[in-house]
Amino acid sequence: MRRTGDLKLIQELNRFIILDTIRQFGPISRSDIAKKQGISPTTVTSAVNELIRDGMVAEDGTGESKGGRKPIMVRFCPDGKFLIGVSITNTAITIAEMNLEAATKQKKIYPVKAGLVSDLIIQYVLDSIEDFLQSVDDVSRCLGISIIAPGIVDAASGVIRFNSKLRLHDVPLIDMAEKRFGLKTWLDNDANAIALAEKNFGGGLNANNLLFVTVGEGVGSGLVVNGSIFRGSRGGAGEFGHTTVDRSGMRCDCGNVGCLENYVAWPAIYSGILSAVTRGKETLVMDLADGDMTKITFDVFRQALHQGDQVCQDIVDEIASYMSIGIVNLVNLFNPSLIILGGEMIRDNQVLFERIQKQVMAQAMGTMVEGLEFRPTVLGADFEVKAAAAVLLQDVFHFSL
Amino acid sequence: MRRTGDLKLIQELNRFIILDTIRQFGPISRSDIAKKQGISPTTVTSAVNELIRDGMVAEDGTGESKGGRKPIMVRFCPDGKFLIGVSITNTAITIAEMNLEAATKQKKIYPVKAGLVSDLIIQYVLDSIEDFLQSVDDVSRCLGISIIAPGIVDAASGVIRFNSKLRLHDVPLIDMAEKRFGLKTWLDNDANAIALAEKNFGGGLNANNLLFVTVGEGVGSGLVVNGSIFRGSRGGAGEFGHTTVDRSGMRCDCGNVGCLENYVAWPAIYSGILSAVTRGKETLVMDLADGDMTKITFDVFRQALHQGDQVCQDIVDEIASYMSIGIVNLVNLFNPSLIILGGEMIRDNQVLFERIQKQVMAQAMGTMVEGLEFRPTVLGADFEVKAAAAVLLQDVFHFSL
DNA sequence: ATCACTTTATAAAGTCATTGGAAAAATAAA
DNA sequence: TTTATTTTTCCAATGACTTTATAAAGTGAT
Numbered sequence: 067m068r069r070t071g072d073l074k075l076i077q078e079l080n081r082f083i084i085l086d087t088i089r090q091f092g093p094i095s096r097s098d099i100a101k102k103q104g105i106s107p108t109t110v111t112s113a114v115n116e117l118i119r120d121g122m123v124a125e126d127g128t129g130e131s132k133g134g135r136k137p138i139m140v141r142f143c144p145d146g147k148f149l150i151g152v153s154i155t156n157t158a159i160t161i162a163e164m165n166l167e168a169a170t171k172q173k174k175i176y177p178v179k180a181g182l183v184s185d186l187i188i189q190y191v192l193d194s195i196e197d198f199l200q201s202v203d204d205v206s207r208c209l210g211i212s213i214i215a216p217g218i219v220d221a222a223s224g225v226i227r228f229n230s231k232l233r234l235h236d237v238p239l240i241d242m243a244e245k246r247f248g249l250k251t252w253l254d255n256d257a258n259a260i261a262l263a264e265k266n267f268g269g270g271l272n273a274n275n276l277l278f279v280t281v282g283e284g285v286g287s288g289l290v291v292n293g294s295i296f297r298g299s300r301g302g303a304g305e306f307g308h309t310t311v312d313r314s315g316m317r318c319d320c321g322n323v324g325c326l327e328n329y330v331a332w333p334a335i336y337s338g339i340l341s342a343v344t345r346g347k348e349t350l351v352m353d354l355a356d357g358d359m360t361k362i363t364f365d366v367f368r369q370a371l372h373q374g375d376q377v378c379q380d381i382v383d384e385i386a387s388y389m390s391i392g393i394v395n396l397v398n399l400f401n402p403s404l405i406i407l408g409g410e411m412i413r414d415n416q417v418l419f420e421r422i423q424k425q426v427m428a429q430a431m432g433t434m435v436e437g438l439e440f441r442p443t444v445l446g447a448d449f450e451v452k453a454a455a456a457v458l459l460q461d462v463f464h465f466s467l
Numbered sequence: 468m469r470r471t472g473d474l475k476l477i478q479e480l481n482r483f484i485i486l487d488t489i490r491q492f493g494p495i496s497r498s499d500i501a502k503k504q505g506i507s508p509t510t511v512t513s514a515v516n517e518l519i520r521d522g523m524v525a526e527d528g529t530g531e532s533k534g535g536r537k538p539i540m541v542r543f544c545p546d547g548k549f550l551i552g553v554s555i556t557n558t559a560i561t562i563a564e565m566n567l568e569a570a571t572k573q574k575k576i577y578p579v580k581a582g583l584v585s586d587l588i589i590q591y592v593l594d595s596i597e598d599f600l601q602s603v604d605d606v607s608r609c610l611g612i613s614i615i616a617p618g619i620v621d622a623a624s625g626v627i628r629f630n631s632k633l634r635l636h637d638v639p640l641i642d643m644a645e646k647r648f649g650l651k652t653w654l655d656n657d658a659n660a661i662a663l664a665e666k667n668f669g670g671g672l673n674a675n676n677l678l679f680v681t682v683g684e685g686v687g688s689g690l691v692v693n694g695s696i697f698r699g700s701r702g703g704a705g706e707f708g709h710t711t712v713d714r715s716g717m718r719c720d721c722g723n724v725g726c727l728e729n730y731v732a733w734p735a736i737y738s739g740i741l742s743a744v745t746r747g748k749e750t751l752v753m754d755l756a757d758g759d760m761t762k763i764t765f766d767v768f769r770q771a772l773h774q775g776d777q778v779c780q781d782i783v784d785e786i787a788s789y790m791s792i793g794i795v796n797l798v799n800l801f802n803p804s805l806i807i808l809g810g811e812m813i814r815d816n817q818v819l820f821e822r823i824q825k826q827v828m829a830q831a832m833g834t835m836v837e838g839l840e841f842r843p844t845v846l847g848a849d850f851e852v853k854a855a856a857a858v859l860l861q862d863v864f865h866f867s868l
Numbered sequence: 869a870t871c872a873c874t875t876t877a878t879a880a881a882g883t884c885a886t887t888g889g890a891a892a893a894a895t896a897a898a
Numbered sequence: 899t900t901t902a903t904t905t906t907t908c909c910a911a912t913g914a915c916t917t918t919a920t921a922a923a924g925t926g927a928t
Contacts, residue, residue, distance in 0.1 A: 071480035107906070313725075
């Protein structure tokens with residue numbers, strides 16, 4: 067049943083607008099808030115008092131007088147409430163306590179042993195959260211738990227629909243967590259959440275249409291559309307790795323032909339190295355792997371690349387070319403105003419970054435590249451839990467009409 | 468300045484919810500509306516009375532008693548208000564008066580002479596609207612004017628950013644129309660508007676993520692995302708024709724390589740015919756064009772295709788293959804629940820429709836095709852003005868939180 | 869046929885978040 | 899010191915909603 071209009075609704079809306087104004091423009095006086103948002107001073111006063119009681123806002127001395135009584139400034143208190151961010155990956159469960167600005171207060175990493183899949187991994191996630199909650203005091207100030215996970219995730223119903231590596235299928239994670247901990251819980255896909263975090267805490271503050279692309283062992287993408295995460299009809303949107311870039315290319319596991327992933331992900335890199343070696347090329351990779359083919363890993367490749375190995379650089383050139391085609395398609399379809407590139411392949415690799423940027427700017431349609439910006443990720447080490455926080459904060463506080 | 472919460476807001480919201488309930492479930496009693504939406508009976512009574520005064524709702528006899536007083540049924544009156552829909556194309560300005568269900572009351576077509584471009588075409592549009600308004604009585608019941616146009620359109624600011632054929636560049640059409648006619652005016656891109664109309668008046672009632680693809684002389688697409696039109700950051704989203712499907716393909720005017728449009732639009736078809744003829748193939752096209760190459764038009768091609776010409780059918784097969792690749796990309800990126808195919812090429816061409824459908828279902832990712840539907844357009848002859856109406860009605864009445 | 873009970877619609881009274889006006893507090897300028 | 903101005907807060911009024919009460923119009927059992 068859809069939400070109907072009542073007094074509670076307008077109060078919530080105005081409280082949010084006022085809090086958001088303080089967060090963005092604070093320290094600010096009550097009077098200025100009223101003027102800025104067209105809300106009566108009386109309403110602002112009562113709202114601010116309530117926000118102070120809640121601990122989300124505090125008075126902060128007096129400001130400069132403009133010819134009369136000095137204004138009492140109020141400022142945002144990001145530590146007034148907190149939230150628990152949880153990131154599930156194939157190798158670790160990362161859990162953090164964060165404040166309203168997604169600043170980490172404490173963080174624990176629970177390693178995932180190989181082979182821990184299906185029901186067991188879910189149990190492990192829940193047990194880890196329980197353990198983490200022991201070290202949290204004053205649960206009453208906790209807004210809730212926000213979980214992000216790779217794979218196909220139905221955020222609306224709170225179900226992990228599908229994750230092949232962790233062997234998850236239709237796991238009602240929100241229900242399980244809410245029942246066990248009594249805290250409101252959110253769930254979303256990791257790449258989408260990162261895209262939202264880049265928008266809200268990263269460089270994309272004014273970008274309502276933002277594209278996040280990650281290149282590492284695989285490729286992934288997250289999409290922010292009209293200011294919120296775009297999930298598609300069943301949470302499966304953004305399978306950027308499986309867009310066709312070469313009609314006459316190789317067949318992919320997914321049933322399609324010439325998928326991007328086949329040209330830029332680790333298996334493609336690996337076979338590129340092998341083929342170079344077979345052709346008798348010299349490469350640092352073989353030295354680093356002690357001449358043992360089976361010891362060639364993504365990390366070895368990265369090392370060799372960093373040391374200027376020509377074979378690896380050629381492979382990266384090839385990747386740049388394919389990535390650009392894929393991103394051009396995205397630009398022509400979505401017309402984003404900002405593209406953020408991340409992932410192990412791009413980190414510390416200015417050349418790849420610039421090559422992709424240049425090629426996309428040249429090949430995408432003229433009207434699409436006007437004002438189009440490229441940026442590297444800026445979230446830093448805590449990006450996973452920050453992403454989880456972004457999902458929760460967006461839902462709780464972004465209450466605009 | 469963002470809208471703040473006041474009493475007017477909750478009233479508007481509730482009026483909308485009640486009107487929408489009557490429209491969807493009517494005839495319905497006041498009491499049932501209250502139960503269905505969780506609004507108090509008193510509020511429903513007063514809202515319904517106001518809607519009756521406005522002419523948008525009417526009482527409609529009594530219903531069956533369920534053990535007490537007989538309910539007075541109320542129903543939606545789509546003719547209570549009307550709107551003006553305007554469609555601008557390269558060949559004609561179509562204007563219609565429509566009711567709240569986008570049913571056409573009267574319609575006029577103002578032909579566009581060749582060479583009428585730039586300022587002149589805009590003047591012609593405005594003059595045509597003025598002429599049309601003469602035949603409309605009771606302007607006070609008019610919700611406004613909704614205009615759709617091809618090209619890059621910035622719906623938010625009401626500006627036609629760019630249209631190459633009509634030579635339009637940054638035309639502030641909404642401002643011009645509102646000043647001249649004193650009626651609130653809307654403006655949007657044609658393909659996007661059609662996509663929305665297909666959702667609201669066509670087969671896509673429950674599809675919140677819907678994709679509309681048209682294949683004719685060119686290709687176009689419109690996108691409905693989370694229930695509303697997706698426009699991108701500057702109104703340029705959905706340039707489906709310029710997505711790369713062949714990395715090693717031919718260079719396109721747009722600066723990119725292997726764009727879909729180069730393989731499926733009229734110039735590609737034309738050169739396909741020529742190449743077949745050069746290779747000495749028999750084709751009806753030459754007969755229909757009296758052996759004159761320059762007389763080969765899209766219509767001639769369509770006729771030959773309809774008469775079963777093999778050369779034309781081969782070309783259509785090729786088109787199906789390319790279109791499918793492009794649509795698979797869209798499906799993997801957007802995860803829509805419904806794809807609607809339209810345009811001259813697909814109309815009356817069940818074979819093409821089915822071939823595309825089959826290929827997309829086979830090649831898109833498994834999780835994306837679960838529950839994915841294909842449908843032909845259902846809007847009929849008035850689809851252009853219906854599309855314009857959809858834009859206005861969505862904005863005026865879709866007021867959900 | 870009568871009486872008890874339902875259902876529907878509306879009227880009257882009560883609730884509550886907003887607003888506008890006035891008062892209080894605090895300060896600058898004359 | 900006096901006056902004007904700005905900021906904050908108190909208070910009554912507004913208005914859209916809800917609850918409660920009432921009237922109208924029915925059903926169904928006795």
